[in-house]
Amino acid sequence: MIMLKLTNVTKNFNGKKVLNHVHFEFKDGNIYVIRGESGSGKTTLLNIIAGYIHADEGEVERAGDLKIEYLFQDDMLFSNLTVQENLYIKYAVLHPDAAGFEKTAHDVLRSFHIIDLIDRKVSMLSGGEKRRVQLANVFMSNPDIVLMDEPTSKLDAKNRKSILDAITHAFRNKLIIIVSHENDQMPSNSIHLKLVNGSLQYE
Numbered sequence: 001m002i003m004l005k006l007t008n009v010t011k012n013f014n015g016k017k018v019l020n021h022v023h024f025e026f027k028d029g030n031i032y033v034i035r036g037e038s039g040s041g042k043t044t045l046l047n048i049i050a051g052y053i054h055a056d057e058g059e060v061e062r063a064g065d066l067k068i069e070y071l072f073q074d075d076m077l078f079s080n081l082t083v084q085e086n087l088y089i090k091y092a093v094l095h096p097d098a099a100g101f102e103k104t105a106h107d108v109l110r111s112f113h114i115i116d117l118i119d120r121k122v123s124m125l126s127g128g129e130k131r132r133v134q135l136a137n138v139f140m141s142n143p144d145i146v147l148m149d150e151p152t153s154k155l156d157a158k159n160r161k162s163i164l165d166a167i168t169h170a171f172r173n174k175l176i177i178i179v180s181h182e183n184d185q186m187p188s189n190s191i192h193l194k195l196v197n198g199s200l201q202y203e
């Protein structure tokens, strides 16, 4: 099923065409990896898909009222709170009675192999552990579409692989769009795209 359709999406900054009539259909149950040189417009494209900025021309259509989440390059956590408290804040925004919090938190933490960190203060975690908590936070809302800007940046090879494996296995029914400029191995079932001269192509 087509979850997200870009038609003719064009964006200029200061007279420079960053996105040039981008056409693409993203389908559910797929992981798309978008690469491209620094400054090629990857983050701009994610921002337009998320609705944070508007295209100068063209359209972004979503199939129905889909929940979309965005993992930023430097996502914030409350470092003085525990992992569980951080997840609770995220969950309570959507579910003010917090019903189902415990089960959701446990399931998500297990997916990212950090259930044993549940009561640890975020300030005491390693970089890789924090990244997993940020990812867990994103999935607390049970989103349909997840946009990730370099989700494995600043991590060592072992952590990168294990985080990508977790995303692949636990969330295979979602539409996931990952921006990456690393030459890293990406999940084997992902669809590789490249932004070149403002247009989105299969790699």
Ligand SMILES: Nc1ncnc2c1ncn2[C@@H]1O[C@H](COP(=O)(O)OP(=O)(O)OP(=O)(O)O)[C@@H](O)[C@H]1O
Residues within 6 Å of the ligand: 013, 014, 018, 036, 037, 038, 039, 040, 041, 042, 043, 044, 045, 181
């Ligand atoms: N708000 C803005 N105002 C002006 N120019 C911008 C703005 N946002 C992005 N740009 C420019 O648009 C181009 C694309 O930026 P973008 O951040 O999308 O690239 P990117 O492919 O994500 O780069 P990187 O891999 O380095 O993160 C760059 O030349 C950037 O300087």
